[in-house]
Amino acid sequence: MEQFEKLVVSVSQLNNYIKGLFDQIPVFRNVYVSGEISNFKHHIKSGHMYFSLKDEHAVVKAVMFQSYASRLRFQPENGMQVLVKARLSVYERDGVYQLYVEDIQPKGVGGLHVAFEQLKQALAARGLFDEQRKKPLPRYPEKIGVITSPTGAAIRDIANVLQRRYPLAEMLLEPVLVQGDGAVEQLCAALRKLNDENKCDVIIIGRGGGSIEDLWAFNSEQLAMEIAASRIPVISAVGHETDFTIADFVADKRAPTPSAAAEIAVPNITDVRSELAACKAALLHALSARISQERVKLEQIKAKPCLRDIRYVIDENRMRVASLSEKLEKEYVLKLQVEKTKLQGLAGKMDSLSPLKVLARGYSIVKNENDRVISSASALHEGEQIEIRFSDGAASAQVTQTR
Numbered sequence: 001m002e003q004f005e006k007l008v009v010s011v012s013q014l015n016n017y018i019k020g021l022f023d024q025i026p027v028f029r030n031v032y033v034s035g036e037i038s039n040f041k042h043h044i045k046s047g048h049m050y051f052s053l054k055d056e057h058a059v060v061k062a063v064m065f066q067s068y069a070s071r072l073r074f075q076p077e078n079g080m081q082v083l084v085k086a087r088l089s090v091y092e093r094d095g096v097y098q099l100y101v102e103d104i105q106p107k108g109v110g111g112l113h114v115a116f117e118q119l120k121q122a123l124a125a126r127g128l129f130d131e132q133r134k135k136p137l138p139r140y141p142e143k144i145g146v147i148t149s150p151t152g153a154a155i156r157d158i159a160n161v162l163q164r165r166y167p168l169a170e171m172l173l174e175p176v177l178v179q180g181d182g183a184v185e186q187l188c189a190a191l192r193k194l195n196d197e198n199k200c201d202v203i204i205i206g207r208g209g210g211s212i213e214d215l216w217a218f219n220s221e222q223l224a225m226e227i228a229a230s231r232i233p234v235i236s237a238v239g240h241e242t243d244f245t246i247a248d249f250v251a252d253k254r255a256p257t258p259s260a261a262a263e264i265a266v267p268n269i270t271d272v273r274s275e276l277a278a279c280k281a282a283l284l285h286a287l288s289a290r291i292s293q294e295r296v297k298l299e300q301i302k303a304k305p306c307l308r309d310i311r312y313v314i315d316e317n318r319m320r321v322a323s324l325s326e327k328l329e330k331e332y333v334l335k336l337q338v339e340k341t342k343l344q345g346l347a348g349k350m351d352s353l354s355p356l357k358v359l360a361r362g363y364s365i366v367k368n369e370n371d372r373v374i375s376s377a378s379a380l381h382e383g384e385q386i387e388i389r390f391s392d393g394a395a396s397a398q399v400t401q402t403r
Contacts, residue, residue: 074115206237237261
């Protein structure tokens with residue numbers, strides 16, 4: 001019992017001893033493990049990723065710290081078959097061994113391809129690829145904004161096509177990096193600048209072909225959002241015909257090559273001349289037909305009698321004036337007779353109501369000195385001067401007595 005007690009250690013000491021054994025084994029410092037991801041958790045605040053790797057018979061815990069997780073181009077998901085590079089050690093607190101992952105690669109396909117598909121699905125679900133939100137290209141642009149490398153083959157191809165196809169348009173180059181560190185930021189800044197200045201009618205953004213790593217700046221979510229927000233129509237021209245990027249799906253128009261983008265952006269000057277010639281011919285034909293129609297109308301007007309002999313018009317109008325004068329005179333006489341009859345009727349009514357008619361029957365009108373009509377004896381005073389009006393004259397009197 002005494003010998004056994006001499007070997008007693010704490011749990012922490014035991015776990016630390018086992019961890020030391022693991023860390024001393026060289027093969028555990030750099031192991032590659034394949035399996036299926038499960039119980040995946042991504043702590044947004046810390047940036048660490050916690051998950052398990054499993055196969056048909058066993059499970060092992062794994063952790064990927066933020067310094068390594070930030071380098072991943074894709075988002076690990078439950079059910080994903082992966083190959084991880086890791087260090088095997090013991091987590092002392094829980095007394096379990098686990099993988100400390102430094103890199104993850106999807107099995108059967110590269111991480112960039114997985115990241116591309118994940119972002120593509122996410123943006124499609126948000127409607128950024130919908131045709132109804134895409135803007136039409138101007139038919140006859142005056143200025144073409146081009147966002148690309150100033151030293152690459154893409155800018156030369158675009159410039160050559162524009163000069164040959166539609167020399168009336170002016171090209172405005174916004175030079176940027178198209179791959180490597182800072183490329184995404186420069187591409188986004190160039191898009192914002194062209195929109196803010198509003199000096200061009202359409203924008204071509206792109207570069208020549210390359211590997212998926214070379215084209216990765218055009219698979220950025222940040223750039224996709226800038227293209228979607230652009231008020232000016234955007235043509236994406238990235239890589240060769242078989243290359244597709246996120247920018248191609250978001251842009252208002254996708255061109256398989258930079259040269260094709262220039263051809264899409266502007267019309268062919270030869271076609272424009274042909275259209276103008278056809279419009280000119282149609283206009284001349286329509287003008288000639290209109291002149292012929294108006295000439296026929298003019299001949300019809302010239303054939304009228306009034307234009308052949310002016311006396312015809314004068315005689316016709318003279319007869320018309322005479323007829324109207326006679327009609328007016330008849331209507332005037334009739335109207336006068338009607339009004340005269342009305343007047344006689346009103347005069348008869350006024351005569352029957354005249355005060356003179358009353359006076360003629362023996363009545364008289366009495367007025368005081370203020371020319372007011374006296375209608376009652378009580379309104380008179382002794383000594384007051386009054387006037388009495390009869391039908392044939394008037395007399396002045398003085399009131400001597402009232403009764």
